[in-house]
Amino acid sequence: MATIRFIEFNGTEHLVSGANDSSLMEAAVTNLVPGIDADCGGECSCATCHVLIDQVWRAKLDQPSEIEESMLDLNPDRTEDSRLSCCIPVTEDLEGITIKLPEFQY
Amino acid sequence: MAGVVIIGAGQAAAQTAASLRQEKFEGPITIFGEESEFPYQRPPLSKDYLAGKISVEKTLVRPAEFYDSKNIAVNLSAKVEEIDLAQNTISTTLSETFKYDNLVVATGSRARELIIPGHELNGVHYLRSLKDVDAIRNEMKTAKEICIVGGGYIGLEVAAVATILGLKVTILEMESRILKRVTTEKMSEFYHALHAKKGVDIRCSTQVQGFEGEGSVSSVITKEKTFKSDMVIVGIGILPNSELAQKAGIDCENGILVNENCQTSARNVYAIGDCSNHPNPILNRRLRLESVPNAMEQARVAANNILGGDKKYSTIPWFWSDQYDLKLQMLGFSADGETSIVRGEVSEEKFAVFYLSNEKIVAVDAVNSPKEFMLAKQLYGKRADPEQLSDVNYDLKKMLN
Ligand SMILES: Cc1cc2nc3c(=O)[nH]c(=O)nc-3n(C[C@H](O)[C@H](O)[C@H](O)COP(=O)(O)OP(=O)(O)OC[C@H]3O[C@@H](n4cnc5c(N)ncnc54)[C@H](O)[C@@H]3O)c2cc1C
Ligand code: FES
Numbered sequence: 001m002a003t004i005r006f007i008e009f010n011g012t013e014h015l016v017s018g019a020n021d022s023s024l025m026e027a028a029v030t031n032l033v034p035g036i037d038a039d040c041g042g043e044c045s046c047a048t049c050h051v052l053i054d055q056v057w058r059a060k061l062d063q064p065s066e067i068e069e070s071m072l073d074l075n076p077d078r079t080e081d082s083r084l085s086c087c088i089p090v091t092e093d094l095e096g097i098t099i100k101l102p103e104f105q106y
Numbered sequence: 107m108a109g110v111v112i113i114g115a116g117q118a119a120a121q122t123a124a125s126l127r128q129e130k131f132e133g134p135i136t137i138f139g140e141e142s143e144f145p146y147q148r149p150p151l152s153k154d155y156l157a158g159k160i161s162v163e164k165t166l167v168r169p170a171e172f173y174d175s176k177n178i179a180v181n182l183s184a185k186v187e188e189i190d191l192a193q194n195t196i197s198t199t200l201s202e203t204f205k206y207d208n209l210v211v212a213t214g215s216r217a218r219e220l221i222i223p224g225h226e227l228n229g230v231h232y233l234r235s236l237k238d239v240d241a242i243r244n245e246m247k248t249a250k251e252i253c254i255v256g257g258g259y260i261g262l263e264v265a266a267v268a269t270i271l272g273l274k275v276t277i278l279e280m281e282s283r284i285l286k287r288v289t290t291e292k293m294s295e296f297y298h299a300l301h302a303k304k305g306v307d308i309r310c311s312t313q314v315q316g317f318e319g320e321g322s323v324s325s326v327i328t329k330e331k332t333f334k335s336d337m338v339i340v341g342i343g344i345l346p347n348s349e350l351a352q353k354a355g356i357d358c359e360n361g362i363l364v365n366e367n368c369q370t371s372a373r374n375v376y377a378i379g380d381c382s383n384h385p386n387p388i389l390n391r392r393l394r395l396e397s398v399p400n401a402m403e404q405a406r407v408a409a410n411n412i413l414g415g416d417k418k419y420s421t422i423p424w425f426w427s428d429q430y431d432l433k434l435q436m437l438g439f440s441a442d443g444e445t446s447i448v449r450g451e452v453s454e455e456k457f458a459v460f461y462l463s464n465e466k467i468v469a470v471d472a473v474n475s476p477k478e479f480m481l482a483k484q485l486y487g488k489r490a491d492p493e494q495l496s497d498v499n500y501d502l503k504k505m506l507n
Contacts (some may be wrong), residue, residue, distance in 0.1 A: 019169075029124070029168070030168055030169060030172055032124060032127055032128045032176070034128055037402070039398065039399040039402050039403075040149075040398065040399070040426065041147045041149065041167070041398060043149065043426065043428075045426040045433065045435055046399065046424075046426075047476075047480060067433065067476055070475075070476040070477045070480075071476045071477075071480060073477055073480070073503070074477055074480040074481050074484065074502060074503060074506065075480065076484070076506065106480075106483065106484060
C-alpha cells in the first residue's frame with residue numbers, strides 16, 4: 001500500500017491509495033483520476049498512461065524497460081520526468097509519491 | 107430517475123460506467139451481464155492468462171470492489187432478453203423489468219461457429235470467455251497435440267503459448283496464407299516463418315471437414331490428410347451480438363448502426379464496442395472493430411453524450427498482438443496503402459512496415475518497434491519522406507517537427 005498524489009494538468013489534486021500488486025496506472029483508473037486513458041489496459045502497448053515523476057522519486061524506481069523507453073521517445077510532451085504509469089508497480093517505498101499528469105495523452 | 111442502464115458487462119460497459127462517474131454523473135448506473143464474472147479484459151485470454159502467468163483478478167477491467175465503491179450496480183449472470191423502446195424498459199431472464207433514461211448496448215461479439223461433423227465433441231473449443239480459457243488450460247495440461255483452426259491473431263497467439271508449453275501445434279488455415287484477412291503478404295510470410303521456426307506446422311489452403319473421436323476429439327479431417335489431435339481451438343472470426351437490438355427495432359447492418367456520437371436509431375439508446383457499426387471520420391467509412399481501444403473510446407463518447415456533451419468519435423483504429431517475445435503494434439489498415447516501406451531488419455525480428463497512399467502514412471505494422479508505431483500514430487494522414495522512413499540511421503523525432 002502507498003498513498004499517491006496525482007495532480008491533473010489543471011492543478012486538481014487526487015490523493016488515492018494504491019494496492020501492492022497493482023500499477024500506478026491501475027491506482028489512477030480505479031480512483032477515477034482523469035487524464036490517464038490506458039487504452040491497452042496496461043500492456044505497455046499504447047503510451048496513453050503517460051505521467052511525470054520528478055527526479056527525487058524517479059531515483060526510487062527501476063529504470064524503464066527498452067520498450068517503455070521507445071514508447072516514450074516520440075511523445076510530443078516528453079520530458080526527462082516522463083514514465084508510463086502501467087509499467088510502475090506500487091510498493092511501500094512509494095508512500096507519499098507525487099505524480100503529475102500531462103495535458104494530453106497521444 | 108431511472109438513470110443509465112448498460113447491457114453487457116465487458117470492456118465497453120465497465121468503461122462507460124467509469125466515465126460517467128468520472129464526469130460527475132450522480133444518478134443510478136445499472137449493468138446487466140450474462141457472464142458470471144465482473145468485467146474483464148479479453149486480450150490476456152490468448153496471451154498471459156492462457157500461459158498461466160497472471161491471475162483472474164489481474165484480468166479484471168477494474169477491481170471487483172470498484173463498482174460498489176462508485177455506486178454502480180452490477181447484475182451478473184443476468185441476460186437481457188428484450189428491449190422495449192416504447193416503455194423505455196429492458197427485461198432479463200430473471201423476468202425483471204427495468205426502466206432506463208438512457209440505455210447503452212455493449213453486448214460485444216461471439217465466436218463464429220464451425221458447424222461440421224463432430225463439432226459437438228469434447229475437446230473442440232472456441233476462445234472468447236474466461237470459462238473457455240479455463241477449460242482450454244485444463245486440457246492443455248495433459249494434451250500432447252493441438253490443432254488450431256484458423257490462422258488469425260487469436261489462433262497465432264494460442265499457437266505461441268501452446269508451443270511454449272510444449273504441445274505439438276498444427277494450424278489449419280482455409281486461405282492461401284495466414285492472417286490474409288487482416289494484413290499484407292509480407293507480414294503473413296514473416297509470421298508464418300516465425301511459427302514454423304518454433305516448430306508449428308502451418309497448413310494453408312486447407313479446409314477442415316470434420317472432427318472425429320470417441321466422445322472427445324482425437325483427429326481432425328481435411329481433404330488431404332487426417333491430423334491427430336487431443337484438442338482443437340476454432341478461431342475463425344466473430345459475429346456482433348446485435349440480435350437483441352435488432353429485435354427491438356433498432357437499425358442494424360453488420361452490427362448495430364450508430365452515428366459519430368454512438369447513438370443508435372432509437373432515442374436515448376447508444377451502442378458501443380464490438381457490436382457497433384460506426385462511422386470513422388478519419389477513414390471516411392463505416393467500421394465494425396474488434397479492439398479494446400475502440401471499446402474504450404466509444405464508451406467515453408457515449409458517456410459524454412448521455413451527460414449532454416457532444417463528443418464525437420474520431421480515432422485511428424489500432425491493435426496489438428503478442429506472440430513469443432514479439433510485440434506487434436498495428437495502426438490503420440494496410441490495405442489502404444499503395445506502397446509499403448520497410449524500416450529495420452526483418453531477419454532481426456525488429457522492423458516496421460509503413461503503408462503509404464499518395465505519399466501519406468495510412469498504416470503501420472510494427473514488430474518490436476514501438477517508436478515506429480508511435481511515429482505513425484502522430485503522422486497518420488501526413489506526408490512522410492520514404493527515404494527517411496526506411497533509413498534506420500535517420501532520427502524519427504526530426505520528422506515530428
Ligand atoms: C482471445 C481474445 C484476444 C483478444 N486480444 C485483443 C488484443 O490483443 N487487443 C485488442 O485491442 N483487442 C483484443 N481482443 C478484442 C477485445 O477483447 C474486444 O474488442 C473487447 O472485449 C470488446 O469489448 P466489448 O465490451 O464490446 O465486448 P465484450 O468485452 O465481449 O463484452 C460484452 C459482454 O456482453 C455480454 N452480453 C452479450 N449479450 C448480452 C445480453 N443480452 N445480456 C447481458 N449480457 C450480454 C457478453 O456475455 C459479454 O460479457 C481480443 C478478444 C479475444 C476474445
Ligand atoms: S496502459 Fe497502455 S501503455 Fe500503459
